Amino acid sequence: xxxxxxxxxxxxxxxxxxxxxxxxxxxxxxxxxxxxxxxxxxxxxxxxxxxxxxxxxxxxxxxxxxxxxxxxxxxxxxxxxxxxxxxxxxxxxxxxxxxxxxxxxxxxxxxxxxxxxxxxxxxxxxxxxxxxxxxxxxxxxxxxxxxxxxxxxxxxxxxxxxxxxxxxxxxxxxxxxxxxxxx
Amino acid sequence: xxxxxxxxxxxxxxxxxxxxxxxxxxxxxxxxxxxxxxxxxxxxxxxxxxxxxxxxxxxxxxxxxxxxxxxxxxxxxxxxxxxxxxxxxxxxxxxxxxxxxxxxxxxxxxxxxxxxxxxx
Numbered sequence: 484x485x486x487x488x489x490x491x492x493x494x495x496x497x498x499x500x501x502x503x504x505x506x507x508x509x510x511x512x513x514x515x516x517x518x519x520x521x522x523x524x525x526x527x528x529x530x531x532x533x534x535x536x537x538x539x540x541x542x543x544x545x546x547x548x549x550x551x552x553x554x555x556x557x558x559x560x561x562x563x564x565x566x567x568x569x570x571x572x573x574x575x576x577x578x579x580x581x582x583x584x585x586x587x588x589x590x591x592x593x594x595x596x597x598x599x600x601x602x603x604x605x606x607x608x609x610x611x612x613x614x615x616x617x618x619x620x621x622x623x624x625x626x627x628x629x630x631x632x633x634x635x636x637x638x639x640x641x642x643x644x645x646x647x648x649x650x651x652x653x654x655x656x657x658x659x660x661x662x663x664x665x666x
Numbered sequence: 667x668x669x670x671x672x673x674x675x676x677x678x679x680x681x682x683x684x685x686x687x688x689x690x691x692x693x694x695x696x697x698x699x700x701x702x703x704x705x706x707x708x709x710x711x712x713x714x715x716x717x718x719x720x721x722x723x724x725x726x727x728x729x730x731x732x733x734x735x736x737x738x739x740x741x742x743x744x745x746x747x748x749x750x751x752x753x754x755x756x757x758x759x760x761x762x763x764x765x766x767x768x769x770x771x772x773x774x775x776x777x778x779x780x781x782x783x784x785x786x
Contacts (some may be wrong), residue, residue, distance in 0.1 A: 658671065659722070
């Protein structure tokens with residue numbers, strides 16, 4: 484059993500039309516209260532992944548399930564969750580079209596922890612949608628899909644040798660997350 | 667097509683999983699192109715097989731030591747290597763066991779079965 488922190492974007496970029504099947508809304512867990520606009524947000528998908536992992540016997544959580552204490556800032560809350568939930572594994576859901584500002588902050592913290600040796604590369608599992616990152620069968624290169632949205636964290640994640648599993652459909656994403664964290 | 671929950675079921679069905687895992691069984695990093703060409707797999711079939719192998723956590727993709735993202739004729743990319751994971755070795759062990767069983771009963775097998783499992 485793992486204690487999993489499910490990270491990733493919360494909202495879609497303005498004007499982006501995500502390819503999230505509408506039917507997934509019916510699979511959202513009963514404990515999850517959807518917020519904001521119609522259609523599933525990346526945050527809703529993360530809640531779905533948390534439920535999938537809980538069904539598999541893991542303890543999984545989201546930052547959004549932990550209310551800030553007093554004037555607590557984001558970094559302090561992140562570390563409180565890591566300690567309070569005894570986090571030993573990080574799942575990064577990385578869809579095309581997600582707002583990555585919050586993710587960049589999470590990446591920064593994780594990469595620092597990786598470099599300091601506080602977190603093992605095996606503990607950070609990255610799930611980019613193929614539009615974000617994918618293997619080119621012709622050249623054998625990993626290629627980036629989202630033009631003008633490159634981040635230095637791609638290179639950092641590759642250097643850190645964190646397991647990376649690109650996905651193309653939400654069925655695949657959910658299956659791959661379960662398989663990466665299972666026996 | 668929806669992938670099966672069980673990676674062993676997929677590996678038995680996929681025509682390339684076995685050959686890719688076999689090349690990686692030495693536990694050394696291999697360039698994807700080297701694996702693809704050595705096994706004579708078409709680019710798209712290879713991409714799909716590696717995609718699913720990494721999804722099931724049977725194969726790991728990591729950057730080649732010292733490689734950096736850079737512009738290439740096919741976009742912004744980085745050189746990577748493939749490595750087998752402990753789960754991948756377990757699946758390969760099952761496939762090898764099955765192949766051994768078939769070898770023992772070769773005389774009773776259909777030609778297609780021999781071609782699929784016993785032809786190097």
